[in-house]
Amino acid sequence: MAGPSSLVVTNDERSRNFLRGALSRFGFQVSVAMSGQDGITQFAPAAFHIVLVDRHLPDMSGLEVLRKLKRISPEVAAVMIAADGAADDVLQAMRLGAKDYLIKPLEEVAAIDRMICRISGEENLAKQNREYKVALERRNSELRDHVELLRRDQEAGRLLQQHLLPRTPYYYPGGVEAAYRLVPSLYLSGDFVDYGLFGERFVAFYLVDVSGHGVSSALVTALIKHSIMHRLRERPLFAQLDSLSDDLLDVLDLVNTELLSTSLGKHASMFVGVVDSSARQLHYSVAGQLPMPALISESGAEWLPGKGRPLGIFERGDWQVMRADLPPTWRLAACSDGVLELLQGDLLEKEAQLLQAIADSGGELEPLCQALKVDTFGALPDDITILTLGCH
Known part of the structure; x- marks a missing residue:
């Protein structure tokens, strides 16, 4: 049975080789695109489980590639590859819908493991939400009542938020x-x-x-x-x-x-x-x-x-x-x-x-x-x- 598939969009040979090796060890089939346009051409909805896009590409911005991929498939699990210290790039990528990010230089396979776990852990989201709710309830009983109202009724939530405002x-x-x-x-x-x-x-x-x-x-x-x-x-x-x-x-x-x-x-x-x-x-x-x-x-x-x-x-x-x-x-x-x-x-x-x-x-x-x-x-x-x- 074929494993999950991934698309790596980067012309950085070091990053490309590292990702190909790391993803393969985790059972991923890896396709490579050397430019933004090549990545967009190769991409198809539901064809790839993960798409990793370099911020800096020879023909266009990685952010533009991410924007176009999201237009084609809003649900695509995209990951931005950014330079160390490029906080603005990471923030823009998150606002465009990236699910995660990696920081160059790519050297730790454990970072790939964590990324895959985060993206593949959709089934754990409900459990995490419940744990988050319990933590809030323990911290403040009044806030617990407010959260319950907010979940039951958006009108109650709106009134709550207005009440908290000055x-x-x-x-x-x-x-x-x-x-x-x-x-x-x-x-x-x-x-x-x-x-x-x-x-x-x-x-x-x-x-x-x-x-x-x-x-x-x-x-x-x-x-x-x-x-x-x-x-x-x-x-x-x-x-x-x-x-x-x-x-x-x-x-x-x-x-x-x-x-x-x-x-x-x-x-x-x-x-x-x-x-x-x-x-x-x-x-x-x-x-x-x-x-x-x-x-x-x-x-x-x-x-x-x-x-x-x-x-x-x-x-x-x-x-x-x-x-x-x-x-x-x-x-x-x-x-x-x-x-x-x-x-x-x-x-x-x-x-x-x-x-x-x-x-x-x-x-x-x-x-x-x-x-x-x-x-x-x-x-x-x-x-x-x-x-x-x-x-x-």
């Missing part, structure tokens, strides 16, 4: 205003925001975008909210100026650990920050955030600098804590990547349009939502969230 707008001492608009593409959202006052001078906030849509992603946003609140009960965060950097990194590490431990295959981007109203400074970190937050002053709007790996994919995120001085009058606008779906053109063109819209609106929530047609766009391809903070 009031909008909200005004804090020091003249800081926070507001947001969250529009789910389905009944429930994988986006989430929160903010709060710590002491008399620190306003902390975050915007998180969990991959996917619907109930499972909404459950993860509830888990993130609960985990952060639990950490706040364990020890004070954002209470002292000299500990702000550690506190921001602690939040990112906490969420990253939670996502990795769920075994649901969920990842997320996140923007977390603290406004020091006394010193007029912004302390912040980003994890896979796209588009970047924008700071608006009298001179216009500009993207904030910074980078960091997304959450739920890597054990270490290499996140950075950045700081920006705030003028007497300022606005801050942060958006989930669903906002880019409202705009036309390639990514750079969309980002330019978004920054212009932010500048034209002065970073005010309602004018920005109107400019982007958030409430009148029609059927949304992705959850959309806009978070604004400011001081007039």
